[in-house]
Amino acid sequence: xxxxxxxxxxxxxxxxxxxxxxxxxxxxxxxxxxxxxxxxxxxxxxxxxxxxxxxxxxxxxxxxxxxxxxxxxxxxxxxxxxxxxxxxxxxxxxxxxxxxxxxxxxxxxxxxxxxxxxxxxxxxxxxxxxxxxxxxxxxxxxxxxxxxxxxxxxxxxxxxxxxxxxxxxxxxxxxxxxxxxxxxxxxxxxxxxxxxxxxx
Amino acid sequence: xxxxxxxxxxxxxxxxxxxxxxxxxxxxxxxxxxxxxxxxxxxxxxxxxxxxxxxxxxxxxxxxxxxxxxxxxxxxxxxxxxxxxxxxxxxxxxxxxxxxxxxxxxxxxxxxxxxxxxxxxxxxxxxxxxxxxxxxxxxxxxxxxxxxxxxxxxxxxxxxxxxxxxxxxxxxxxxxxxxxxxxxxxxxxxxxxxxxxxxxxxxxxxxxxxxxxxxxxxxxxxxxxxxxxxxxxxxxxxxxxxxxxxxxxxxxxxxxxxxxxxxxxx
Numbered sequence: 098x099x100x101x102x103x104x105x106x107x108x109x110x111x112x113x114x115x116x117x118x119x120x121x122x123x124x125x126x127x128x129x130x131x132x133x134x135x136x137x138x139x140x141x142x143x144x145x146x147x148x149x150x151x152x153x154x155x156x157x158x159x160x161x162x163x164x165x166x167x168x169x170x171x172x173x174x175x176x177x178x179x180x181x182x183x184x185x186x187x188x189x190x191x192x193x194x195x196x197x198x199x200x201x202x203x204x205x206x207x208x209x210x211x212x213x214x215x216x217x218x219x220x221x222x223x224x225x226x227x228x229x230x231x232x233x234x235x236x237x238x239x240x241x242x243x244x245x246x247x248x249x250x251x252x253x254x255x256x257x258x259x260x261x262x263x264x265x266x267x268x269x270x271x272x273x274x275x276x277x278x279x280x281x282x283x284x285x286x287x288x289x290x291x292x293x294x295x296x297x
Numbered sequence: 298x299x300x301x302x303x304x305x306x307x308x309x310x311x312x313x314x315x316x317x318x319x320x321x322x323x324x325x326x327x328x329x330x331x332x333x334x335x336x337x338x339x340x341x342x343x344x345x346x347x348x349x350x351x352x353x354x355x356x357x358x359x360x361x362x363x364x365x366x367x368x369x370x371x372x373x374x375x376x377x378x379x380x381x382x383x384x385x386x387x388x389x390x391x392x393x394x395x396x397x398x399x400x401x402x403x404x405x406x407x408x409x410x411x412x413x414x415x416x417x418x419x420x421x422x423x424x425x426x427x428x429x430x431x432x433x434x435x436x437x438x439x440x441x442x443x444x445x446x447x448x449x450x451x452x453x454x455x456x457x458x459x460x461x462x463x464x465x466x467x468x469x470x471x472x473x474x475x476x477x478x479x480x481x482x483x484x485x486x487x488x489x490x491x492x493x494x495x496x497x498x499x500x501x502x503x504x505x506x507x508x509x510x511x512x513x514x515x516x517x518x519x520x521x522x523x524x525x526x527x528x529x530x531x532x533x534x535x536x537x538x539x540x541x542x543x544x545x546x547x548x549x550x551x552x553x554x555x556x557x558x559x560x561x562x563x
Contacts, residue, residue, distance in 0.1 A: 111393045115368050145418040206507070209532065211420050211478050213509050215342055215562040216299045235300065235562040237342075237373060239395075239420040239478075256298055279373050279395065281337070 098295055100124040101136035103161065105153040107143040107175065116278035120289040130160045138295040139164050143175030147186040147201065147242070150175055151193065158194065165196045169269045169295050177265060177272035178244060186242050197267055199246035208258055211241045216275075218253040218263045226264060226271050227252065228290045234283045236263065236275035243274065300560045301526045302342035302533035303547050304375075304511065305540045307332055310349045312358035316541045326541060329362045330369060336540065337370045339547035342562060344370070345398065345481075345535060348378035349456075360392045367393025377425055377481070386413045390421060398481050400425035401454040404461055404468075407475055414476025423511075424477035427453045428465035428498055429485040439466035439505075443497055450498055457485050465498070466505050473506045480506065481535065484514040491517025491538075499529035511535050519545065519553040526559050 100117060102110055104126045117124040117140070124140065125132065133139060141161065143150055154161070164170060165180075172180050183191045184201035193201075204210050215235040220227060236255075243261045253264040255274070264287075265272040271291060277284035307314050307329055314332050315323040326332070333344050346366075348359045356379055367374055376389045377398030386397050386409075403410045403424055414422045428450040434440050438449035450465035469480055482502050484495030494512045503510040509532035512525040516536035525531045539545055551561040 109390050109393065109395070111364075111391070112367055112371070112395075115393075116371055119371070144420060209507055209509050211508070212299065213420065213479060214299050214302050214532065238299075239373075241419070276373075278371060281372050285371060 098122065098138075099136045100138045100140060100292070100295060101133050102126045102140045102142060103133065103157060104128045105143075105150065105157060107145045107150045107153060109144070110142060112278045113140060113142045113173065116285060116288050117292065119285060120292050122292045128157065130157065133157065133160050133164060136164075136168070138169040138291075139171070141170060141172040141176035141179060143173065143179065144239070145175060147175065147178060147184040147193070148189060150179055151187065151189070154179065162194055162196060165194075165270050167269070169271065169291065171291050172270075172272035173278070174240060174274060174276055177274050178242060180265075180270065180272055181244055181246075184242060196270055197246055197250055197265065198248045199244060201242050201244050203242050204257065205259060211239055212257045212261070213239050215280075216255040216257065218255050220253045222252045222266075224252045224264070224266050225294055226266060226287060226290050228293070229286050230283060236273070236277070236280040236283060238275045240274060298560045300342070300562045301531070301554065302511075303340075303522070303550055303561070304343045304345055304533055304535040305336045305341050305547065306345040306347055306513070306535050306537040308347050308349050308537065309359060309362060311352070311355040312362055315349070316538065330365045333366045333370050336547060337372055340551055340563065341372065341547045342533070343373040343375065345375045345377065348376065350379070360388055363389060363392035363394050375423055377423070381409070383409060383412050383416060386417060386421070390417060396421050396423050396479070398423040398425040400427065403472065404452065404454050404463065407471070410472055410475040410477055414478070419476050419478035422477045423479045423481050424469075424472035425481040425483070426465055426468060426472075426502075427457050427483045427485055429453055429460070430495075430498070438464045439501070441497060441501055450501070453485060466501060469502045469506050473508050477508065479509045479511060481511045481513060487515030488513075490515050493517065493521040494525045494529060494531070494534065496524055496529040499525060499531050503530040503532075509533065519550060522550050522554060523557050523559060526554070527557075
């Protein structure tokens with residue numbers, strides 16, 4: 098089982114790598130199209146800004162969109178947001194990956210931004226990614242923008258005055274707005290569940 | 298619901314955790330990785346490592362400490378102390394830290410805050426502000442009424458040794474504009490007293506900015522944490538000695554807060 102963690106220069110991949118190792122996988126950190134093509138599953142991590150991320154991701158854009166049709170892929174935080182076609186954070190219009198319909202908007206300005214800390218999730222749908230996770234479980238969020246999907250992909254939400262999609266699933270595409278690699282035991286369980294999905 | 302965070306802080310010198318009062322009479326308190334693990338098990342929401350090494354060698358050791366900790370503990374880790382340029386931020390984040398806390402360097406050179414935020418994201422940049430009360434009614438300062446009279450809050454740097462003349466409220470607003478994602482606010486008046494957080498300082502800063510504020514300095518009793526959240530509107534509370542000397546565990550504090558109706562992760 099080859100899990101590729103996509104390295105496109107956005108943020109620290111060490112924790113993501115270690116969390117997958119902890120869950121029993123042997124991931125590779127890569128920015129090579131060939132390695133991504135040859136992998137059984139992809140992780141799209143990311144912290145930072147949408148526009149910079151899309152610029153850095155440009156050489157890998159096609160292979161990621163193509164991979165998302167065929168194999169499990171997990172987007173984390175900014176990685177979740179990149180699955181959409183556009184974000185208010187970017188001035189460049191519709192330059193996201195467009196894997197999920199909808200857009201990414203800024204959290205309401207009357208709230209403290211970024212939304213930082215442990216927030217509980219409300220489960221909306223059954224999903225293999227939620228195996229062993231309780232309704233009301235806590236995960237670590239850090240973000241200033243959130244996704245507004247235009248299709249039925251929301252598996253769980255979290256409440257930050259607005260309903261923030263916390264976990265998304267569409268065919269073989271999974272995404273979390275929180276950082277599973279920073280969410281203690283519950284986060285590691287999500288990662289383990291994803292690894293199990295890849296194994297099947 | 299977003300919970301209030303409890304954050305233990307570990308002072309690290311040359312790769313070992315030390316404890317003492319005001320950086321004096323330091324005693325070895327063990328391995329950072331082991332203590333981080335203990336606090337993690339107790340339910341700490343995040344951890345802060347404060348590097349108080351004076352030497353270049355000591356700082357290099359800190360990178361190893363961060364790597365070893367981040368490899369085993371899957372909660373957010375912030376590292377502060379001695380970060381003076383963007384390259385320092387890069388090395389600490391690469392080692393596995395999630396955020397850096399920047400104090401003196403931000404005052405001396407605000408570009409480190411904006412540059413760091415642009416390059417690594419706002420969420421990585423914590424502006425650490427050490428503030429002390431000045432009891433005078435001065436023009437061009439954010440003056441508040443307290444039970445002891447009018448006062449404003451002055452920013453100190455170099456571990457609290459040097460006053461800057463800068464108004465902490467103005468500086469807090471400025472660091473938000475520069476791109477800091479959070480403020481770690483230490484009251485120098487309260488620090489080490491165990492009489493509780495400076496509620497007026499914390500509330501004033503928390504209301505002045507739109508980014509989360511971590512209250513620090515003065516925690517000695519369970520109710521101090523309740524006050525920090527209920528009265529001072531802090532988003533998180535940081536403490537060191539209350540945990541090091543085993544007065545309370547993180548779990549004790551959280552269970553107390555939950556009973557009092559403060560949302561916490563238990």
